[in-house]
Amino acid sequence: MNILMDFRNNLFLILLISFINIVISCNFDTCGACISYAEDKCVWCTQDGITGPRCRSLKSLSGDTTKKGEPTWCKPENIQNPQFEKVIKEDKNFSDTEEGSQVQIKPQVIKVKVRPGEPVDFTMNFKPAKDYPLDVYYLMDISYTMESRVGDLKRQAEKIYKDLSAYTNNVRLGIGSFVEKPGFPYVDPIGHTSHAFRNHMPLTDDMKLFISTIDKIKFGSNYDNREAGLDGLMQAMTCREEIKWRDNARRIIILSTDSPYHSAGDGKIVGAIKPHDMQCHLKDNMYTEALTLDYPSVSQINKVATDENFKIIFAIAPNALKDKIPETEYKHLVRQITGASFARLEGGDSVIQIIKQAYEEMANTVQIKYKAPSFVNVTIDQDCSSVPKRNCEVPHKKSLSINGRLVVKSCPKDISKTKTTVTLNPYGLRDNLTIELEIACQCNCEQEIGSIVPGICHGSGFIQCGICKCQPGSYGNDCRCNGTSTDQRDMEKCKISSEAKLCSGRGICKCGQCECQNGFSGNYCEYDDNSCPKPNDQLCFGHGRCIRGQCTCDLGYSGKDCSCKMDDKDCYAPYSTEVCSGKGQCICGACVCDTKKGKNETYSGVFCDSCDDCVAARCKELGNYAYCNYIHRDNKAICDRDEGSKVSNIIVEFANKSEINGPKLYMATRCMKDLETNNGSVMIFKYRYINRDLKITIQEELESPPIANIWIAVLSAIGLVLLIGILTVIIWKILVDMHDKKEYKKFQDEALAAGYDVSLNPLYQDPSINFSNPVYNNQCTT
Template structure:
């Protein structure tokens, strides 16, 4: 009986908690707050005479058969339930023109009506245009140590133009230079020729003028090692009209130097104390504010480069005096600027090669960037920094589709505007996709105003969305309270219990209602909205909102603290068809491995594929992909084609026999792929995981099966026979000696028993006999 009572009480408690949670999740006082909470799909009833909450979960008031709101609660015409709507309003084809230029991205405009919390999926289609305009501006360090590199540019100018024209017939080149701010102690104006930036020639397709300009450039000098490269770079980017940058062109700036750079703060030494304003200051093609404005900061350079779609290449040379290249400094700088790269500037055709590689990368890869309000979260399914690049490479004359999702996390605060735009575009191009958002944060009935009617809302307000909208100075559910109301009965309504503090000590009681301090909520201000889990100073792990003391998670996350990622994408090993290799469960975006059958242990590894029998199965999965890469080792894209996400995180490399057997790959797993058409030869390869990426290392030469050598076989057989014979003779001799020894011992024992002295042979005669010489000492007589 006690067990039944306990079970019944537990069931009741579970139902009660469920009811309370449901009530809390859609417990809002205004129509706008109600419909802007999408997690439980809250709906608002504006019908008169409704008892209880006007904001409820659609699930709790809908009929399962019709998916309509129960008319017993609210008539359909009074329901405010904004529905998701997405419409593509501009979708010009790649072959069409847009504002006189070629279209490279489609669609162009999408309009969406959405609640906060609802995911919006979208697809960006990109196709590089043929003969797309290209502007290349060469920003040179013209100090004396760079003289040989400038001479290289002089010799190669015509070839640069010719080679780039093979890619596109719409090329323009320009040139500018820098040395240093012309002020002491960096420069002695009397001794040194120096400037922070000079535009020698704007972008042009007149190669004779370009070459002539380079030939007449005069070199400068300065005292210190560092130079004004960032000053020149900022002016080269911001002076659009002076440099003649085209809006619809790919823009490349090559900063060529052999010295480190000055950045923000260094200009104070020469009196340039004003922070850089990120504006153009050219007069007669010379930078006029070099001694007034400080050097730009790296973050300012990054902002302008990102906003204006510049591809910056730091082409760094070895200093002819110090024989040192500031490689580390410029590599770190390139990492801090979106789209920037580092390259070594060497002799010969290195300038041409750097420009060609930069253009090929821009033409054959696409990296989507976006601008969005802070309350909008955008996720794009690409990773152009991974190896191989994921959803970034564009084949010749082919298009590329990239998927993305955006979620409005919350309504914008203190702003009546509910329409915003999210802009996405490939880095380096002006083409973009505009997603126009109409965020459902207010009901249409909240825009309506009514007239004050005696008897309604105590004559101090009017009905709006079914509730009283009070005039200034009045408040309360029915507007019966004013700013001076101190009714004791109203005070009691602001307490959770008779002994509790008014509004839990966290707010002010006005006309029976609590006005809570910031950070607290609830009817009695009983909820601390900062009490939710806050790792790294981020409420709800940064994946949700703290409402009434509880985390309300964003789409794709769950658990009480929003720490659990519902997406199982990270549980799929590259080139695998099952989450966790079919040997575990994906929980919160990570694999929890199963127990191995008939063993007291579990599978291991990031994807639960570490076990004795797992390696053979994984090798089998990878062998065809490996074989394809072996055949097409210079064109991995052929093997990746039509594979989708299976190859998104796979890195392929080749090594010789010595390297693949070295300590670097000691922990990798061996595999082989037999080739029937190659006389039994096979491909050897190893695989291992680097974080979540799969790295396949292939031996660059086939492994042949061992061949039988008849002489070795015959010699081995003869040697074995001889060895056996010799061993037999030795063993026989040892056995014979042992037998003789045993027999001799037996003979000794028998002789002793018969009374013979076995120390001397009775048949033995001494070989020595004494004879007397009769004539010795005259003993002989006649």
Template sequence: MCLKFLLFLLCTKICIVFCETGCSDFETCGSCIGYAFDRCVWCSAKEHEGSRCKSRIKADESKLWCKGTSIYDPETENNVTLNKDFNAGEKGEPVIQFRPQYLNIKARPGIPVKISMSYKPAKDYPLDVYYLMDYSHTMTKHAETLKNQGFNIYNELIKLTNNVRLGVGSFVEKNSLPYVDDTQQNSYSFKNHLSLTDNMNEFAEALKEKPNGSNYDDPEATLDGLMQAMVCKKEVGWRDNARRIIVLSTDSTYHSAGDGKFVGAVRPHDMKCYVVNNTYQMELELDYPSVGQINKVAAENNIMIIFSADKKVEQHYKTLETKVLGSKYVPLKVDSTLVNVIKTEYLSLIRKVYLDFKIPSFMQLTLDQDCSRDNECELKHNQSVELTGTLTITSCPPKNNYKHNVEIGPRMLNEKLKIEVDIYCQCDCEKPGSGIENSDMCNNAGTYQCGICNCDSDRYGSTCQCNGISTDDEDQCKKNNQTLPCSGRGTCSCGKCDPCLSGFSGPYCEYDDTACPSPEGLLCADHGICKYGQCQCSPSWIGEDCRCPINNESCKAPYSKEVCSGNGECSCGKCECKVCSGQFCDDCEEVAMKRCKELEDFAYCNFNENKKECDLKFNQTNTEVTLVNKTEINSPDWYMAKYWCRKVLEDENIFVFKYYYSTSSNSKLHLIIQNELEKPPIANVWIAVGSVIGAVLLIGLITLIAWKILVDLHDKREYDKFANESAAAGFDTSINPLYESPATTFQNPAYNG
């Protein structure tokens, strides 16, 4: 539920911002202030023109929309009318555990109203426990267990509160064939053995009676007995201000709605008490109650049911536990935990608070305490807890019933906060006797109320200017036998559609003025208005969607007089290039240098003077100039500017800049100018002279080496030729005839050997 409410609030906020037409659609004061998705206000000033209903936010923004005293905007009222303090029942006064007791809220749809509540459990709060037992013969084996459990329940509960009462009742089966032998007269659907009492002797005596009923089938009249035990408040003795627990003990399953037809009990159960002389009198006339009826009565009478059943039927009663709000299942056995369960549930009833509420379908209530989930808060002993909730009226109620009652309170407790809600869906000026009958403002044919005319039955129109009934000439407001006059988008006034709702036009309001072409998401390209289903273009724009300019100016680059730089054709305000590329067909080196030449004077002016003066001097408006240093102009930040432009000045310094155009529709010229001039290069004479001398020396050295190589090659060829000729003439080429050896041999005359 919290998620739904959050979504509701979210949708409300979105509508306040985007759905202004929601308020302007309403034609009466009551429908205006009753709009749940925006806070609409009504202007009742006589001289007001146009829609009288407007969003509160829009009305505050437009101070001249309506005279202040004529604006009707009812405020939320939240008044506590009864808020008695907590009371534990001292001095005989009523026990009060939940406060306040009465609220009066006046609110309009869509406006959340905070509700503050408090809960404090009273000490020794009264507790009524009714012991409802299956008295069929098969329960004889559990008789001693039931009696002991009854004593244990009493002994344990008086330790928790001195204000406990116990009672005893039983059931068997409807006394008729085919379920029982009706001649034995020992079966019945419900019998009250002992009304709730604090006399332990009477309780002990009632538990001594032994089960003696009989039936043929397994299911029994369990729900019959349970229903009578719950609804027979006087006979059983339920106290108004007590917490109520029924302990139902059985070893069999149960009959439910529809099974009664086998004994002739065909009338649906009406959830009323029929106990006379402690016995159920309508068991053969009324069908068995349904599980849904048991759940309804248990919830309405704040009764907790504990099913103490035999193990063999455990699954049946565990299923029933899920169908009956607040019920519990425990096994029926000697060592059963029933007593502990009752103690735990009693403490839970005291120390925990579960909030329930009943509201009409056109309201929404969220309990936003953060102490636990499922509207549950846990308390310590003798402690109180603060609870809050938010009540929101989601729409105006049907049948013009503007007063409704809402109840909020702890589950299993008869104390409730009763809220009387007055819903603002009718303005004070609309109430009977508040208007001016036969007013001149209404052509003496209607009552003037809240600034508008409520016409007599034979007149209609905004000022009752039309004769007859408005449906008489509605056919004149229909095109081609349409079902709704004015296509359901306007008001048929005197046979004409006047006015059409916002966003529609035409004699029959048949044209949707939001359905024209919307290039790039802009209706009529934002260059015209949609009327009669077609774009009506503003001056200087043409085309069915108004996106084409009537001239070629958008195809000319800033500071250029050529369409598409002379390299293409202009089509619908955009260049179709034949040479080059780019927005203006200038993305190539040749055109870029030409564009540099066109821009250099304007750029140089911005280098020397301020931009405002240069724009005025050169008649430029759509430009942006940025001065940067040498490092910055080379940064990747200016990747859009692909081409460098240079202008050599008279002093031979060089002025440097770049340019590019923004890709948006305005094609703004961006100049990036280097804030420092480049110096011209200075020639070094010694380098030139040295270079020449070095080149001459190098050439001479290369020439000398080449000449030496050539001479050596020539000498080698000549020698080889001479050698070959000598060999051919018979000379020994290995001996040089001119050679004389330097060695001489002499004989020693004294040598004898």
């Protein structure tokens, strides 16, 4: 009986605590603050005569009725609970009939009214238009080392135009150039011809003009190895009218060079100390602020490229010194610029192939980007880095549907921004889906201004949303307080308990209400908004907000300090499709390795793949990729083309036989791949992890297995058989002799015991016979 009573008491206590938590979580003093709390769906009661809180969780109202079914807290018509609304405002059908008016995204406008914390699901459909305009601008390094590349462009100009016209009948080409900022010490103004950017020809479909323009290009030079590629790139993107970029066209810029680039900060050497303003500065097609504005930063290039929908291709040519620095730097650069790619500029028709490949990628794939305020979280169900790619490949002549979700994390600090927009569009295109967002951060009743009635709210305010809305200079629940109020009863209202300090010692009590110091909140200033976990000197790890002393995490994070990342992307080893190599679990974005079966130990390593049994599987997994890089050692992009995020953290290098077996790679794991060739050659490579990056070192020379001499094997086998036979005979003879010797000794012992002379053999008969020869005087003859 006592056990049953304890169970009932505990159950009641649990339910009571749960109810209190639900109510406290919606403990707000105004209707707007109540309905805009993102954690719980809180509602406000405007009914007169309410005792207790006016703001409660919608969950807490379940079953909150009298026996007659009437609500005990608030009548339904007095509850402020903004409802979710979503209306498709504009939804034109797909169209590609008229230039400049193609419709590739539908719907075009969605209007949404939503409360913070309430998810909004939406679907956008994409269908590429036929003969969509294409603008290609060739930005050329015209230092003397690039002279042969300019010749390649001239020879291939007509073929480029013809091949691209097979994709779309609306192609235009343009060309610009760069060398270096024309200032000492980068350039000698007397001995060098140099410029940071020049627009030789804006976009046109006149190929004769294009070719004649290339003929007139004069080459320049400079002292240092680095050049002003980013200066030229910024002007090519921002000078829309001068370059004649079309609003409705796919935009491709091919930056061709054989040298590394200058970035922000390097311009100070020539006196260009002003930060770049990301604006166009062309006069007579020449960049005029080269010696005033610093080089643009990589982040500035990325912002303009993203905002203006540019596809940038860094086409890098091998330089005369076979220096690997430019290639390495540009490969790193493309990772920092959205939509950028790297290509190796070889001779022949490599320019054509680069442009065609870029257009095919833009036309056949779609990757959605978005712009949203910081207080709105947007997720798109699309992963173009996954293998296979999800919702990225566009079916031929068909539309593609992509799902998304947005969640308003909190109300903006500026109440005027409660009406905002979120735009989504495919990268490289102007078509977009606009979501007109209206955030419910104020109740309808708060927008109503009543008249001041004597006796109500002490004549210093009016009823709004069921409570007094005080005039300036008055405050308190009933507006009876002013700056001189010192009523002791009001002081008691500022204590969380009778023994506690006023406003917990963190604020000032005015007319029964606490005015908290910065960093504290709550009715009694009892919550320290800086008391939340603060790893990395950031409240809630920078992934949440500290509300009432507890972290409220952003979407995608959890834990008391919001440090637990819900995404498992970091748990995939490079070039692996299994979470934690299939030997662990991804917890908070990191692998927690399983215990080995039948052993009192766990797997180890960042990706749980450090074990004796794991090496063979990992070598097999990496074998084909390593061999692809061995074949295409000068163009890793070929092997990476369809691999997506699997190869984003892989570094490939080559070493000779002595280096790969040297001390630097002693700790790396050795692998061998059979090539199934006639001579049975094998490829040797090693792999190791550097933080979360995978570094593969491939041996430059193939290894051939040693040629076996079959006669040595045959004769060895025959010799072994003979040796075993001879040893068997010898052992048998020894054993037989030992046995005979033992039997003879036994015979001697028995004869002596019987009284025989063992020195004579009783069975022995002398073979000689004596007889008399009568002819020979009867003498005996034997």
